[in-house]
Amino acid sequence: MKKITLVYFSPTKTTETVLRAITQGLAQNLDISASAIAAVNFTRPEIRDTVIAPFDDNDIVLLGAPVYAGRLPADAADFFKKLTASNTPAVLTVVYGNREYDDALLELKDIASVCGFIPVSGAAFIGEHAFASADIPVAMNRPDENDLRMAADFGNNTGDLLKEINELKKISALKVPGNFPYKDGMGKGAPDFIEVTDACTNCGTCATVCPSSAIDAENGFATITARCILCCACIKACPEQARLMKDGPIKDTARRLNQTCSPPKPPQVFFTTAS
Numbered sequence: 001m002k003k004i005t006l007v008y009f010s011p012t013k014t015t016e017t018v019l020r021a022i023t024q025g026l027a028q029n030l031d032i033s034a035s036a037i038a039a040v041n042f043t044r045p046e047i048r049d050t051v052i053a054p055f056d057d058n059d060i061v062l063l064g065a066p067v068y069a070g071r072l073p074a075d076a077a078d079f080f081k082k083l084t085a086s087n088t089p090a091v092l093t094v095v096y097g098n099r100e101y102d103d104a105l106l107e108l109k110d111i112a113s114v115c116g117f118i119p120v121s122g123a124a125f126i127g128e129h130a131f132a133s134a135d136i137p138v139a140m141n142r143p144d145e146n147d148l149r150m151a152a153d154f155g156n157n158t159g160d161l162l163k164e165i166n167e168l169k170k171i172s173a174l175k176v177p178g179n180f181p182y183k184d185g186m187g188k189g190a191p192d193f194i195e196v197t198d199a200c201t202n203c204g205t206c207a208t209v210c211p212s213s214a215i216d217a218e219n220g221f222a223t224i225t226a227r228c229i230l231c232c233a234c235i236k237a238c239p240e241q242a243r244l245m246k247d248g249p250i251k252d253t254a255r256r257l258n259q260t261c262s263p264p265k266p267p268q269v270f271f272t273t274a275s
């Protein structure tokens with residue numbers, strides 16, 4: 001009996017949404033029931049201390065993360081590297097904000113292979129850019145209905161492929177775009193780019209969603225810039241819209257992306273060939 005496990009990092013939840021849609025198509029195709037589907041959402045820092053049991057050939061694992069500066073977020077890459085697998089098919093997904101995914105999917109494939117997974121399919125989907133807002137839209141409301149239909153199709157097609165594969169070890173290596181050496185990713189820390197306004201009710205939602213323990217509850221829920229990874233989860237999750245992006249380099253980047261990355265890009269999918 002096969003099990004599906006989703007393993008993902010997703011501060012603003014677009015990666016999670018895409019992975020759920022892929023899972024739906026895959027599980028339906030392979031007749032896998034909801035009770036045989038598990039998720040390791042390692043967005044919260046404390047989850048990253050958990051030791052994940054090794055995966056084997058009864059598992060199908062979906063690995064997913066957003067694209068940060070054309071790479072995987074460092075916290076996501078570090079966690080993926082700790083996984084171990086043996087003869088386990090992996091479905092790889094990166095979600096990006098309609099600029100480019102550069103080397104992120106290749107990086108995910110390389111990490112998965114070193115862990116012992118056998119990548120059978122890969123995809124790059126589009127998610128609303130974390131830096132976007134109603135005033136400065138970039139890929140707003142993606143993944144949309146069409147993206148999610150394509151995600152379910154990708155899962156369904158991966159199911160067909162898995163049924164065709166006789167021996168996982170003999171399949172041709174999955175090919176995905178990207179270059180090695182990878183481009184430089186994000187540096188550590190962030191500029192002071194978030195203002196907490198008087199609308200803040202001290203509810204603490206921002207601290208709950210922060211993947212890097214970068215919200216100082218003792219200091220008006222200010223952002224601890226040295227820890228911040230710029231994910232903007234705190235801005236998007238605030239029920240009072242009390243966290244605003246200040247003028248400065250991140251808002252300038254959002255404006256530039258709004259100008260240069262507006263034509264919607266389609267998702268891309270890649271498959272290995274069955275042996």
Ligand SMILES: Cc1cc2nc3c(=O)[nH]c(=O)nc-3n(C[C@H](O)[C@H](O)[C@H](O)COP(=O)(O)O)c2cc1C
Pocket residue numbers: 009010011012013014015016065066067068069070071095096097098099100101126127128129130131186229230231232
């Ligand atoms: C620090 C940072 C860097 C990003 N870099 C890129 C990038 O290089 N290319 C791109 O298209 N989108 C980029 N994005 C946008 C995210 O990939 C996009 O918002 C994604 O949907 C976030 O995933 P999540 O909702 O699962 O957190 C970046 C976002 C952040 C926060």
